[in-house]
Amino acid sequence: MAPLNQAIRVERRVDSDCVYTGTVDEEWSVGVVPNGGYILALIIQACITHQSTTTLPSPLHVSAHYLQPTQPAPFEVHIRIIKPGRNFINIHAELMQAGRTCVLTHLIFGNVPPRVGLGPLVPVNSGFARPYPLSAFHPSSVNLPGGLTALPPGYQFEDQMHWAEDPAIRVLNHTPHANGGFARWGAWIELTDKDTVITTASLALIADTTLSMGFLYPTHVTGAVEGDTWLPTLTLSIEYKAPIPASGRYSKRTVGVYVRSGYLSEPQGRHNTIVEIWTAPADIGDGGEVRKGWADEQVCLAVATQMG
Structure with a gap:
């Protein structure tokens, strides 16, 4: 291990x-x-x-x-x-x-030169850029350990990773019509080993370590049995959008993820999941200063899609 x-x-x-x-x-x-x-x-x-x-x-x-x-x-x-x-x-x-x-x-x-991609080609203040998708909760303000969410049952690497969910996003999954037919989820995801940094290769693990509609929607909607909502990954694609910044304004072992999951269909309740992986301004629960405008500084590192 x-x-x-x-x-x-x-x-x-x-x-x-x-x-x-x-x-x-x-x-x-x-x-x-x-x-x-x-x-x-x-x-x-x-x-x-x-x-x-x-x-x-x-x-x-x-x-x-x-x-x-x-x-x-x-x-x-x-x-x-x-x-x-x-x-x-x-x-x-x-x-x-x-x-x-x-x-x-x-x-x-x-x-891709290291500094390319540290700002979107479409300016954030133009009204046309993809805004930072998580709500306004900053990772440094998360209370530890109470603000963390347990990883799903069966995840053997729970000692190597933890999550802090965005509650404002998850609560919408229990309201009909709120999400346009998509289950949504957002969280800060952090590697717990302080000497480990997130790399280009390890973003693939992050992309496949999120919650999808099988977990997020009520079981009476999906037809799933409680606790039996995990499906093996059949396909996984990743488009890298920007290099991981070297600047100290970003966490080295924490990222923000935003998930949309939908199109539940046969056979076996298959569905599609889209995962956006963004930089994080700080480690979870570090208690540091929250900079004004921090959300506009974040960079989308990768977008992943999968059928599971």
Whole structure:
């Protein structure tokens, strides 16, 4: 069991330039199955390592299809360049265990300078920009531990991560017509190990560690059995919108997430979930000063979509 930065570590296999190895950490599981976002983080980390010495080191888009459950055991990521280019490169990567292909991914890499994206192309004060989606509760003002929300049952990494939910968003899920047919959820999500920082690869775990409509809507609406609302991830896509800022005005281990989840359908109550991942101005409950206009300073780091 290891903090996230250590748990997604990979190494290049000595006899191949395109195969990376590691071990799936059992702690980053839901029940006995490793979290799908954690598994995708392993693949992304392998591809980032592979591209780190090239002119196109930055992941722009990732699309994953989960074919078989993974196990807490050694793995290999096999990388193949599909289409190289001057501005973009398309990569195919497979995570394999014991000779089985468990996850297929297609990734697009480019070159995003570190300071690009620290402000939206559409100015915040224009009235046309995407506003910061959480309500006005600041992470530093959360009371600890009372302001934290327990992770759902079965999350084995509850000691490595905690949440502070946005109550103004969740309460709307029990009011008919309030959300236009979407369940909504917002929270500050924080890695508890103070030496661990959120990275480009680990955003994949964040994207798959949220609540969706199966948890959020009343059971008489979804038809679900209480406590039996988790579904395995079938597909997960991430579009990276901005690099993680290095500025001290942002937390290194906390992000804000905003979730919309809907389109409940057969078979097996499948639904689509959209997750926006934003910077956070401070750690949860740090008691620091709340700057005026802090919400307008936040940056959308990634937008993820999945079918679960």
